[in-house]
Amino acid sequence: MIDGAASVVGSVMESERKDSAAAKAPVEGTAESKPTEASAAAVGAQDEKPQDQAEAEPAQKEEEEIIEEEDPELKNPAIQIDGHDMTMGSKLTFTFEQGLVVQIQPNGDVMQQFAQNKPLAKSTVKGNNLVQDQLPDNLIEQHRIITTNGEIIKQMGDGNFLIYFSDGTLTYSDKRKGIWYTINPVGVKRVRREKDGIVTDEVQRLKIETKIDPETSATLKIREDGVLTVEYVDSTHLIIMPDGTNILRKKRAGGEAGTVTFITKDGFVPIR
Numbered sequence: 001m002i003d004g005a006a007s008v009v010g011s012v013m014e015s016e017r018k019d020s021a022a023a024k025a026p027v028e029g030t031a032e033s034k035p036t037e038a039s040a041a042a043v044g045a046q047d048e049k050p051q052d053q054a055e056a057e058p059a060q061k062e063e064e065e066i067i068e069e070e071d072p073e074l075k076n077p078a079i080q081i082d083g084h085d086m087t088m089g090s091k092l093t094f095t096f097e098q099g100l101v102v103q104i105q106p107n108g109d110v111m112q113q114f115a116q117n118k119p120l121a122k123s124t125v126k127g128n129n130l131v132q133d134q135l136p137d138n139l140i141e142q143h144r145i146i147t148t149n150g151e152i153i154k155q156m157g158d159g160n161f162l163i164y165f166s167d168g169t170l171t172y173s174d175k176r177k178g179i180w181y182t183i184n185p186v187g188v189k190r191v192r193r194e195k196d197g198i199v200t201d202e203v204q205r206l207k208i209e210t211k212i213d214p215e216t217s218a219t220l221k222i223r224e225d226g227v228l229t230v231e232y233v234d235s236t237h238l239i240i241m242p243d244g245t246n247i248l249r250k251k252r253a254g255g256e257a258g259t260v261t262f263i264t265k266d267g268f269v270p271i272r
Contacts, residue, residue, distance in 0.1 A: 088106065091106065098267070099115045100112060100113075137158035139157075152241075161173045170241070179191060183227075188201055206225055208221050216233070244266060245264075246265065
């Protein structure tokens with residue numbers, strides 16, 4: 001739109017220049033060709049018009065350049081996932097009264113985060129004047145992204161990531177050590193080092209306690225890391241993650257093939 005407006009402005013200014021030049025040229029055989037005082041005054045006034053336009057042109061160009069500059073405050077911080085910037089492209093943002101901001105990314109992923117004030121620096125809360133009522137950074141969730149495949153990617157306050165999968169697998173990072181940990185549904189803990197890419201599985205599995213609900217005949221599996229899995233007789237699966245995130249996977253209604261997944265957590269918008 002800015003380029004189109006600049007083109008229109010340029011055409012108008014060029015047309016004005018041509019009209020001004022035509023107006024200054026006297027026509028032979030007419031009264032205007034006689035060097036009278038009135039015509040001289042008119043010619044002098046016309047000579048001043050292009051000068052005024054020349055002075056106005058730099059201001060006009062400067063104004064156009066200012067309009068074309070991007071406001072850095074309107075740019076969203078880059079969200080890098082698998083080397084791709086998820087903020088590139090058109091986004092749809094919803095803001096709720098509780099301070100929850102929901103943003104639909106160009107690829108269909110959904111980002112959710114709470115607009116909140118930054119915690120006070122520790123240097124400002126020393127003494128007994130102020131109290132820092134804040135959780136440790138590794139327990140503070142900055143934002144979460146729910147992908148179209150049903151994964152929940154959480155970025156924590158210390159810069160580490162925590163990823164939940166719909167089958168109960170849990171992955172988390174340790175930036176200080178440069179290690180990624182993955183715990184699969186059967187309790188095997190896999191360690192991958194970022195430096196050399198070496199992957200090893202720990203010999204000792206996480207303990208899993210299994211129970212049967214006498215009322216629903218559902219099978220409950222409680223893993224040592226706090227992940228609860230509920231398997232119902234109709235093949236519906238419910239995963240409850242340690243932070244209270246629920247991942248419900250069930251068959252499609254009407255006999256359709258495949259499953260549908262619902263992701264919910266108190267305070268956040270449910271995602272299907």
